[in-house]
Amino acid sequence: xxxxxxxxxxxxxxxxxxxxxxxxxxxxxxxxxxxxxxxxxxxxxxxxxxxxxxxxxxxxxxxxxxxxxxxxxxxxxxxxxxxxxxxxxxxxxxxxxxxxxxxxxxxxxxxxxxxxxxxxxxxxxxxxxxxxxxxxxxxxxxxxxxxxxxxxxxxxxxxxxxxxxxxxxxxxxxxxxxxxxxxxxxxxxxxxxxxxxxxxxxxxxxxxxxxxxxxxxxxxxxxxxxxxxxxxxxxxxxxxxxxxxxxx
Amino acid sequence: xxxxxxxxxxxxxxxxxxxxxxxxxxxxxxxxxxxxxxxxxxxxxxxxxxxxxxxxxxxxxxxxxxxxxxxxxxxxxxxxxxxxxxxxxxxxxxxxxxxxxxxxxxxxxxxxxxxxxxxxxxxxxxxxxxxxxxxxxxxxxxxxxxxxxxxxxxxxxxxxxxxxxxxxxxxxxxxxxxxxxxxxxxxxxxxxxxxxxxxxxxxxxxxxxxxxxxxxxxxxxxxxxxxxxxxxxxxxxxxxxxxxxxxxx
Numbered sequence: 001x002x003x004x005x006x007x008x009x010x011x012x013x014x015x016x017x018x019x020x021x022x023x024x025x026x027x028x029x030x031x032x033x034x035x036x037x038x039x040x041x042x043x044x045x046x047x048x049x050x051x052x053x054x055x056x057x058x059x060x061x062x063x064x065x066x067x068x069x070x071x072x073x074x075x076x077x078x079x080x081x082x083x084x085x086x087x088x089x090x091x092x093x094x095x096x097x098x099x100x101x102x103x104x105x106x107x108x109x110x111x112x113x114x115x116x117x118x119x120x121x122x123x124x125x126x127x128x129x130x131x132x133x134x135x136x137x138x139x140x141x142x143x144x145x146x147x148x149x150x151x152x153x154x155x156x157x158x159x160x161x162x163x164x165x166x167x168x169x170x171x172x173x174x175x176x177x178x179x180x181x182x183x184x185x186x187x188x189x190x191x192x193x194x195x196x197x198x199x200x201x202x203x204x205x206x207x208x209x210x211x212x213x214x215x216x217x218x219x220x221x222x223x224x225x226x227x228x229x230x231x232x233x234x235x236x237x238x239x240x241x242x243x244x245x246x247x248x
Numbered sequence: 249x250x251x252x253x254x255x256x257x258x259x260x261x262x263x264x265x266x267x268x269x270x271x272x273x274x275x276x277x278x279x280x281x282x283x284x285x286x287x288x289x290x291x292x293x294x295x296x297x298x299x300x301x302x303x304x305x306x307x308x309x310x311x312x313x314x315x316x317x318x319x320x321x322x323x324x325x326x327x328x329x330x331x332x333x334x335x336x337x338x339x340x341x342x343x344x345x346x347x348x349x350x351x352x353x354x355x356x357x358x359x360x361x362x363x364x365x366x367x368x369x370x371x372x373x374x375x376x377x378x379x380x381x382x383x384x385x386x387x388x389x390x391x392x393x394x395x396x397x398x399x400x401x402x403x404x405x406x407x408x409x410x411x412x413x414x415x416x417x418x419x420x421x422x423x424x425x426x427x428x429x430x431x432x433x434x435x436x437x438x439x440x441x442x443x444x445x446x447x448x449x450x451x452x453x454x455x456x457x458x459x460x461x462x463x464x465x466x467x468x469x470x471x472x473x474x475x476x477x478x479x480x481x482x483x484x485x486x487x488x489x490x491x492x493x494x495x496x497x
Contacts, residue, residue: 025353118336121298125409126350127325 016209019131020139033137034144041103041138041204042145046152048102049095053086053153056094057160060085065170078171079161079179084188086157092192093240095153096199099146100232104207107138108228111211112221120212135208139201146200147193154192195243199236206232249274250295250407250439255304257294264290265463267304274309275437277430277453279444282460283485289411291460292443296330296409297321308407326354329400331410331429335392337384337399343370344380347398354403369398373428390421394428401432408433410442414449422446426453447489450474459485 024030064078111134114120123130158180165171171179210228214220250272257265264287272278272295282288293299295306297313306313308324316324337346348366351357357365370380373394384392393413400408410429414422430453433440442449450457454471459482467479477483 029352114338117334118332119338121293122330122332122336122338124298125296125325125328125330126353127322127328128353129322 012213013206013209016131016135016212017205019129020135020205020208022129022132022136024132024136025128030137033133034140037137037141038145041106041141042149045099045102045145045149048098049149049153050156052098053091053095053156054160054163056090057082057086057157058164060090060157061161061164061171061176062168065165065168075171075175076179076182078165079176080182081179082161082176083158083180083184086161087154087188087192091150091153091157092196092199093236095150096146096196096203096236097233099149099200100203100207100236101229103142104203104229104232105225107204107207108211108225109221111135111208112214112224115212115214116217116221131208131212135205135212138208139204142200142204143197146203147196150193150196151189154189191243191247194247195240198239198243202235202239203232206235249307249309250441251305251307252291252295253305253307255291255294255301255306257290257299257301263463265294265301268460268463268465269304270458270465270468272439272441273456274439275434276440276455277433278439278441278456278458279450279454280441280458280460281444281450281485283445286460287463288443288445288460290463292409292411292441295441296328297325326350326403327406329403329405329408331393331396331400331408331413333412333415335384335389335396337392337395339384342381342383343375343387343395346384346395347402350399350403366398366402369402370395372401372432373398374424390417390425393417393421393425397425397428397432401436404436406438408438408440410440410444412443412445414444414446419448422448423452429453445489447486461485 061078061082064081068078068081111120114134120130120134123133162173162176165176166173207228210224210231211221214224252268252270254267254269255265256263256267268291270291280288280291290299294301297306301314304314308327311324313321313324337343338349341349344363344366347369348362351362351365355362367377367380371377375391375394375398379387379391379395384395387395397413408429413429414425417425426449429440429442432438442453444450451471454474456470457468457474458465459467459477459479461481467477467482469477474482474486
């Protein structure tokens with residue numbers, strides 16, 4: 001039956017997460033690894049997040065301006081709609097889907113390569129909980145850094161929209177800024193950050209899981225990497241639906 | 249001393265190890281030999297605890313690993329050193345960091361003491377100080393094996409496992425690696441188990457040899473008695489190995 005492998009995989013994932021939550025052998029080493037991973041997974045993603053956020057913010061504003069050309073709709077609505085789009089969905093969900101591709105494949109292929117080159121066996125032989133040593137710092141680093149990246153993305157996206165609005169002459173600067181202030185609900189920021197933390201956990205844990213259980217060679221590492229990105233994306237979209245229904 | 253008592257291991261429907269019993273003595277280089285696919289790697293990985301056996305017992309100086317809990321097993325593993333076929337050095341660490349790593353994780357030594365101990369082990373395996381700050385990708389296969397030996401002995405293990413330690417090396421370097429392992433075994437009085445199909449190793453360092461074929465132990469003895477064995481599978485293995493040696497492969 002097709003359900004059996006799925007249930008088996010969920011069981012293995014739960015067992016893996018139980019190992020990941022194990023007590024670190026040395027807190028000092030664990031702390032250092034969190035810092036290294038935060039730099040590698042978070043800081044190194046700043047470039048792509050900046051680029052995508054700026055241009056998507058700009059495009060969203062132009063498209064809104066083109067579609068909201070009814071004289072009965074005030075111009076500041078464009079700023080308002082751009083803000084809502086960026087804060088509620090783009091910066092949290094779309095940026096996380098992009099990170100699932102960039103960071104997820106990185107995590108999965110790194111751990112998978114360590115598996116096939118017996119580096120994970122070497123950790124196990126030393127008496128180290130390899131799942132916790134490898135995956136826990138990545139999960140913590142992602143849960144900490146992704147919400148910060150999401151907040152950064154919100155700022156850059158809105159700047160992108162503002163710049164494109166006055167550069168194209170479609171939305172005057174003051175109108176755009178008025179729209180940004182219009183009906184602003186701080187709860188939406190909390191909601192966005194909360195769900196991005198969940199997505200970060202999913203991306204890091206699912207990618208680590210697929211990497212950790214790789215068998216075979218380089219081809220299998222590639223397959224695991226692809227699978228981890230696909231499963232992470234599907235999970236992110238499903239959790240997004242549930243969280244949106246529950247929190248909004 | 250490590251003792252395997254009638255251990256069996258299956259993967260799915262396929263049984264790869266059938267009721268194997270063997271004793272590996274302390275202070276000796278114990279070799280497990282056999283053709284590729286004979287089950288010797290499964291036996292070694294079962295002995296070291298990377299695979300859980302389906303039946304039987306594995307005793308480390310009387311302590312049964314198969315009945316140990318996870319915590320006790322992790323404690324025992326700090327008494328074990330292992331050299332992997334592909335060295336299994338951590339790519340993101342330098343040579344010195346690789347060797348120092350077990351000390352960083354499990355000892356309360358100061359940073360200076362850990363560094364000194366790691367350097368001591370690297371010098372013991374004849375690696376120059378210039379190599380300390382290089383990454384594994386920047387050194388040769390033979391040097392990687394020596395780093396792996398240094399990492400394996402840095403915590404003064406009581407048990408040393410080597411999975412094909414000289415595979416992929418030229419005969420001279422392979423001989424150097426064999427000699428190093430043998431010397432370390434005798435000077436520290438540890439229990440060493442080496443998995444190999446290299447007949448040079450058998451005749452130079454094979455103090456106790458177990459021959460595995462089809463997942464069964466068919467013969468055991470030493471390098472003096474191996475040529476007199478009447479086990480047909482061992483004779484055929486020896487003939488093909490010697491033929492390949494004479495062809496220089």
